[in-house]
Amino acid sequence: GKPTTPAATAEFSRENLESVLKRRFFYAPAFELYGGVSGLYDYGPPGCSFQANVIDIWRKHFVLEEDMLEVDTTMLTPYEVLKTSGHVDKFSDWMCKDPKSGEIFRADHLVEEVLEARLKGDKEARGVKTEDVEEEDADKKKRKKKVKEIKAVKLEDNVVAEYESVLAQIDGYSGEQLGELMVKYDIKNPATNDPLEPPRAFNLMFETAIGPSGQLKGYLRPETAQGQFLNFNKLYDFNNLKMPFASAAIGKSFRNEISPRAGLLRVREFLMAEIEHFVDPENKKHERFDEVKDIKLTFLPKEVQQSGSTQVTVTTVGEAVSSGLVDNETLGYFLARIYLFLTKIGVDPTRLRFRQHMANEMAHYAADCWDAELQTSYGWIECVGCADRSAYDLTVHSNKTKQKLVVKEKLAEPQVVSQYEIELEKKKFGPKFRKDAPVVEKFLMELSQEELIKYEAELSAAGAIKFTIPELATGEIELDSSFIKIALQTKTVHVREYTPNVIEPSFGIGRIIYSIFEHSFYSRPEAVERGVLSFPPIVAPTKVLLVPLSNNEELQPIVKTISRVLRKEQIPFKVDDSGASIGKRYARNDELGTPFGVTIDFESVKDGSVTLRERDSTKQVRGAVEDVIKAIKEITYEGISWEEGTKNLQPFETKVEDDE
């Protein structure tokens, strides 16, 4: 990997990194030819290959290793499903329109940047030097540009305190509260000072119409999770009715961001990999917890954040679970597995922390949530969410569709349970309700325990109950105890029926990839303009660059032979037989993050030996083609170290690195 001593690398420059990523077509704004569409990016060949490798490792690390049930469900999703899941009502941000210019602002971002600008102006007025402090949020840096000039205006001390308190709670305000803040602090369009309309909710889902009549409203899914929940019964069945088990899905999801910025970190179409681990709410132990309990993680608990601090705790997963910092073994197991995955693909473990959500920032479905955050030049970025969605989703879908989504567990010993039951005097229903009788009966039979308890009391007290049944034209009916009886019944049950809870590790692949780009990027002090992407070999887009020393025809046959072997071994490689100097060719390749270079020279023609160069150390060794390829294979796919993998090859000294 990347050299670790400070002296070995020049200071990180986002500008340099972005220039490399663009020049080597890792990704680019989509539709650039047409002026681009913000929040949409295309991956070019190295980015696409990097992404495919990440997905391949993810699938092996999670799906294969843990025997998960992977599904591929549709992105088009009908209205009813997302209405039930809560996304139609709650999956939105607050936006404010400038009625004059038509410009639209995201309300929370606007309040934040205006108050921050004023605080900065206050500091300037007070003569306090404002440094470019590290950003905590991905979007701030770019967003700040909206507030063009910082005016040096001193604020009252109590105003400063108020602003700071507002900023600390910025993620927790409702639309109405944001509107009040805008009035109170006179927040307008920062560019023109024109007044804005009050915030209104903007749903972040892309809407479309399915079918030719246009009557079936649908959305592009905002997450892959719903498709997994809806298939719960089929998956449980496929798993031979065994619990716990996990499903998994890899696929694109969509969010119609109000004003996306920050490159790959906030986009409108993105690749997710999500796991839904279905577990008994009364037993969240994990069979393989022992395998990970000694792994040390960095935690940022909610209490610490609520006290205004970001002081982390480093401890083992075993400790975190036994102390109650992490709620249960299953959650702890996944945090450790997420850690192992991220570090395997190139995340710097010192720039990874697990931050617990505070109550006011939790998604509408979540009971608890830990984010794996990666530190980048944009601040700490949420890259993997690990939420306990409790029984929320299965319950709402089951209630809506009147279909059970439950686990039936045979009890080791029968249990005696008491519960309220309703009994209908069926022969009286037909004469009274005629064709509506089945609807009334169905409604009564589906009453929950909670409802039965309430109605039992009402029936005892008043002798009759009024029911509201929306399916009926009359709407409301009244029944007395000659129609229904409600009583506590005791019976022996052999099966326990429960709605499983869901632990959901959810990976934003694009954000992870961008963070790895930053964690991997460095410049050699002797050549700052040359970037190097020090990807672990397993995720590198190309594993080997073949570099014939010159264009001489004599070298062609051996290049072809090595190409054939690499292709057969399915090791991705490129040939660079351009006329450029060896040094230039390696520099170009450093930018693509290719871990190995194989140089073919005139010696190779004679004795079949070639030189193998390692990207980060620029160390070189020499040996027979088959031994060099064996070393590449072992280091790349079997996790062997460079020293171990090349111990039978000969050290080789050369000056090609300086050859420019």
Add this chain to the structure above:
Amino acid sequence: GKPTTPAATAEFSRENLESVLKRRFFYAPAFELYGGVSGLYDYGPPGCSFQANVIDIWRKHFVLEEDMLEVDTTMLTPYEVLKTSGHVDKFSDWMCKDPKSGEIFRADHLVEEVLEARLKGDKEARGVKTEDVEEEDADKKKRKKKVKEIKAVKLEDNVVAEYESVLAQIDGYSGEQLGELMVKYDIKNPATNDPLEPPRAFNLMFETAIGPSGQLKGYLRPETAQGQFLNFNKLYDFNNLKMPFASAAIGKSFRNEISPRAGLLRVREFLMAEIEHFVDPENKKHERFDEVKDIKLTFLPKEVQQSGSTQVTVTTVGEAVSSGLVDNETLGYFLARIYLFLTKIGVDPTRLRFRQHMANEMAHYAADCWDAELQTSYGWIECVGCADRSAYDLTVHSNKTKQKLVVKEKLAEPQVVSQYEIELEKKKFGPKFRKDAPVVEKFLMELSQEELIKYEAELSAAGAIKFTIPELATGEIELDSSFIKIALQTKTVHVREYTPNVIEPSFGIGRIIYSIFEHSFYSRPEAVERGVLSFPPIVAPTKVLLVPLSNNEELQPIVKTISRVLRKEQIPFKVDDSGASIGKRYARNDELGTPFGVTIDFESVKDGSVTLRERDSTKQVRGAVEDVIKAIKEITYEGISWEEGTKNLQPFETKVEDDE
């Protein structure tokens, strides 16, 4: 694979296949809990894994093997792009609405099924026995259900001839023509006989709005191709300006079908894998053509179809190209590579043909097109299109955006070329056109050779030319030869500039997968109710089933040991330690298409030997665990035959197959 002698397998039954696919959750209608949405399907674990394997092989067979530049571009696509590509105007089907019921019909399908029903009725009336003839089109069988009763009504001989002629040309009618046919033949809603509205175009793209203002209209892409074309310059640059080269993309595309049927064969959201091979229009030779020239393919040329026949020609690709049947080497090369890919993943080569498109069915962008069609119980299904899109797409995008999408080739020798050039008397433009002068100048400088030739003649003849310039308020201007001169100029050029042509192999992954399901499915004559899916090991969702003979605890350690080895070797496997009989467990597994079974018995505990069973032959061999795993690995991933792979293992006789 599947036994080939007719006696060895029972007759194919689609009903049985569908029952297996559903029971084993290969796929299922999406949102079934909510009643389903037609044309949307979810893949369950075995279907998803099968799909991932197909994609993995595709990527190795095409992208890696041929050094293609894979990209991942967005599905959301702005209106302008698809307007330019022609999809907004031409990517539609014709639909007719029944104003009374609101029901919507696809016009060509309706005409077809009504006329077919009448012809069938005529045959019945004439006493001709109508057999269930093999269907040529994927949708017909189910669509026919709309025409509920076939009335035995005799038709005039000339009417029969007319109907048959209409049916032969059904794919070529415009909406207006379909409307005329409906009037002429009195075609109404078959269920109610109510009149229908005339056909109108229904665009098959899903529409949505990008961003909060709702003003940026977008679509879900109907193909991945446009994203590749728009990145042409970046890809050409990434390829170090070398030609020819290919880009590739794997991803979902969308079609809002009017009334989707036929399961996975006609869906609204589907996975595509597309290649855009950019090639010099004057040189469509292919470097690796020699490697495939002796492969024999089955061709159905357009002339044969136009003569009303479906007689195929079997010949080598080399022959087909040299005789002109297939236009060029690149096209021929890809047809052969498509053949190799399809047969590798389980397509029956005797049920694969390459059908050339007739002129009237070609997509709006295509110059020539061959479909790889697979025979299924729904008829011959287009699964891979291989179109020559000529320079169509690059040209239209370049014209629209005024950005060059061309290749610049350094000429071996400078060439002297003559071309018309326009010269402006610039100092006269300012005074005459004032602020419009730059617009007028730009317009004139961008005139094409064809336009210059025409205007040169006009200018010579009339001394002045009228130009229509939409960007101007006045719209039209007139210029005489004091403003412009147009003349033939001769100059020496060192670079040839051209717009590459595109050869596009485009794979419908879902259709291929469904066809392989049919090609792989059989029932053993001794147990017809038991289905077997004889997938090649390389694509099978699970490679090995571990079957401990009983639940006895003694067998657990060896099951765990083998599991650990298989996991380390990344060979997907399942353990079936249910109490069911060995025979039942294997039967269940046959339905999942798992090629190998490994039985662990009490002998295994003693000497570490296990039994390996092959799915199709049900042959069994016995040996040490490591030798058995080695055999599985070689047969699955290295294409070794069963006989070769197991030659060092001992034949083993047992009666477990009958053990039910």
